[in-house]
Amino acid sequence: MSPREPYLGRHRDVPGVEFVASGKVRDIYAVDADTLLFVTSDRVSAFDVIMDDPIPDKGRVLTAVAAWWFERTRDLVPNHLLSTRVEDVPGLDDAWRERLRGRVMLVRSATPTPVEWVVRGYLAGSGWKEYRASGTVCGIPLPAGLQLASRLPEPILTPTTKADDHDRPLSPDQARELVGAELYAQVERVALDLFRRGTEVLAPLGILFADTKFEFGHLPPEHGGGLLLIDEILTPDSSRFWPADAWQPGVNPPSYDKQILRDHLETLDWDKQYPPPALDPAVLERTAARYLELCEKVTGGLPEGVGA
Numbered sequence: 001m002s003p004r005e006p007y008l009g010r011h012r013d014v015p016g017v018e019f020v021a022s023g024k025v026r027d028i029y030a031v032d033a034d035t036l037l038f039v040t041s042d043r044v045s046a047f048d049v050i051m052d053d054p055i056p057d058k059g060r061v062l063t064a065v066a067a068w069w070f071e072r073t074r075d076l077v078p079n080h081l082l083s084t085r086v087e088d089v090p091g092l093d094d095a096w097r098e099r100l101r102g103r104v105m106l107v108r109s110a111t112p113t114p115v116e117w118v119v120r121g122y123l124a125g126s127g128w129k130e131y132r133a134s135g136t137v138c139g140i141p142l143p144a145g146l147q148l149a150s151r152l153p154e155p156i157l158t159p160t161t162k163a164d165d166h167d168r169p170l171s172p173d174q175a176r177e178l179v180g181a182e183l184y185a186q187v188e189r190v191a192l193d194l195f196r197r198g199t200e201v202l203a204p205l206g207i208l209f210a211d212t213k214f215e216f217g218h219l220p221p222e223h224g225g226g227l228l229l230i231d232e233i234l235t236p237d238s239s240r241f242w243p244a245d246a247w248q249p250g251v252n253p254p255s256y257d258k259q260i261l262r263d264h265l266e267t268l269d270w271d272k273q274y275p276p277p278a279l280d281p282a283v284l285e286r287t288a289a290r291y292l293e294l295c296e297k298v299t300g301g302l303p304e305g306v307g308a
């Protein structure tokens with residue numbers, strides 16, 4: 001496999017580290033008791049099904065964008081990122097270094113909270129569905145007369161469960177019960193600060209920040225047990241970004257993520273269960289281009305390992 005070939009990571013065979021788990025997109029390895037290696041693949045999931053086909057360099061885009069934001073939000077909250085350098089990963093030979101270049105994050109191991117912390121500034125996706133049915137999002141009442149893609153009076157925290165299959169909305173009270181009122185208040189403050197930071201940085205780039213998901217965790221007690229921002233941050237997989245010039249309430253705006261793929265899948269005769277359908281190469285290519293475009297707009301460059 002050449003370093004430029006898409007990386008699906010299905011063999012979980014990175015040498016020198018111990019495989020721990022695979023998420024939909026990332027493979028997690030243990031480096032030592034305190035440190036994890038995240039390898040971000042080119043896998044793409046839609047409707048919670050992982051496609052067989054990769055989106056070339058998607059994992060490099062996610063890594064570059066997340067690392068960029070981790071550096072620019074450290075003043076608001078400490079995060080888990082230690083390094084994105086393949087040279088810092090122990091036990092890799094040259095071929096593995098090139099293969100994984102731009103895809104790795106060494107992170108501090110944490111215990112994730114049992115809640116996913118979604119912040120919404122606009123009405124879209126599952127939030128729009130709930131609002132249309134009941135005038136609320138996660139049980140939080142919103143003003144009448146909002147449309148799809150309407151801007152909310154102010155950004156709100158809409159927690160969800162961290163389930164293996166489909167995430168379900170939690171009311172703020174249900175989330176408080178799960179994590180305690182004190183932690184809830186702390187995370188709410190930080191999550192809204194992070195969302196405000198994202199909005200301020202993206203607005204001059206002509207990007208509307210519609211919504212996003214954060215994950216938080218705790219360090220082990222022997223390291224003080226402090227709260228840490230973990231996982232990924234403000235990537236096209238965890239967030240909905242819209243081109244500001246295409247935004248209009250009532251209309252679903254085109255987005256900088258896998259919307260192209262989702263729209264394509266809706267045209268197929270597929271029941272949204274495994275196995276996934278074979279994908280049109282043109283759709284994969286357009287999706288890849290969209291990810292790279294977002295990366296360039298936000299970070300000002302291509303991810304490490306791309307276009308070299």
Ligand SMILES: Nc1ncnc2c1ncn2[C@@H]1O[C@H](COP(=O)(O)OP(=O)(O)O)[C@@H](O)[C@H]1O
Nearest residue numbers: 023024025026080107108109110111112230231
């Ligand atoms: N610092 C960390 N310590 C422990 N687990 C983490 C850390 N950061 C993220 N995680 C977990 O690693 C997984 C990331 O892999 P991913 O492919 O994104 O999974 P998912 O399919 O759940 O989105 C998530 O389950 C996330 O909760």
Ligand SMILES: [Mg+2]
Nearest residue numbers: 023024025231
């Ligand atoms: Mg994830």
